[in-house]
Amino acid sequence: MSTRLEAEHLYKVFGRRPGQAVERLRQNEADREELRAQGTTAAVIDASFTVEPGEIFVVMGLSGSGKSTLLRMLNGLSEPTAGQVRFDGQDLTALSDRELREVRSRKISMVFQHFALFPHRSVRENAAYGLEVQGVPRAERERRADEALALCGLAGWERSWPDELSGGMQQRVGLARALATDADLLLMDESFSALDPLIRRDMQDQLVELQKKLKKTIVFITHDLNEAMRLGDRIAVMRDGRIVQIGTAQDILIRPANDYVASFTQDVDRSRVLTAGAVMEQEVRGDEADCACETATAQTPFTDLCAMSARAAHPVAVLDGEGAVIGVVPRQRLVGFIGDEERAPGTCDSPRGEGEKVLARA
Incomplete structure (x- = not known):
């Protein structure tokens, strides 16, 4: 299976002499700080990843x-100062403005933070807008818009107005507007951050359920680590324009690349993220395997x-x-993950204490 999206050594610099x-x-x-003092802002520095x-x-x-x-930069709304973006093998940074608009209208959809609905259009007309542009x-x-609205739990609201919702x-x-175009790639920019906490969690649930059905390729932007860990197959952590770590939620929780990443994870409820595959010891002694009366999967x-x-x-x-x-x-392995949260994540030599109490309650 080929890579759907690839970013290679992307830079975005604002101000004087960006190439320099x-x-x-x-x-x-x-x-970055030296450049800023000289009137130049390096917003993205040497970012590379695949999706x-x-x-x-x-x-995040x-x-x-x-x-x-x-x-x-991934859909050409902002031109990279340097680097390439490839979508299904096509170099988006080499396309003309007209070709880029065509890609954005048919292959890449964006879901914004602040809804961006047209108040003078009905719910159906808003959901169908991308198709109208096409x-x-x-x-x-209208048929495709209604199908997308139904997928998003809005069947029956097609004739309503945005201010009624x-x-x-x-x-x-x-x-629904993004889904109606049947785009191959969805870009979601802090799409749930303007919502109240309960509604935000409901939208996260909705996205997870939709993804099980539709299998879309999604790049999701957030500042919330819990949201990132709940939604992401993989997570890229950014700091000062650079990507400092890429990995699964469990990778980042157990093996943070540096103190900055570790500081993000210190308040995360590990029990909601970790699985047996992440915490198991792979070197198995014969007596351990023979004596085990409880079994699990990864x-x-x-x-x-x-x-x-x-x-x-x-x-x-x-x-x-x-x-x-x-x-x-x-058991002591579990105690290590539950117990001393201030130690380096992933170690398992914490003293008996709170972790044992949690296991006893379980």
């Missing part, structure tokens, strides 16, 4: 980290592991799809 600034950054002759078909790739970072600028006949675009419902219309949630460990005197065995033992999870 890129070269200085490449040669380590200046950093596979059907993957939700989340880019604090305000000013460059994540939204990076997203805008020149799709009215009957077909709640914020969450308006965001569903924005999502996908077994952490909380279920705790319950199993509380019932068993021996380590929990982790099996592959054919029933072979691929690892074990000793």
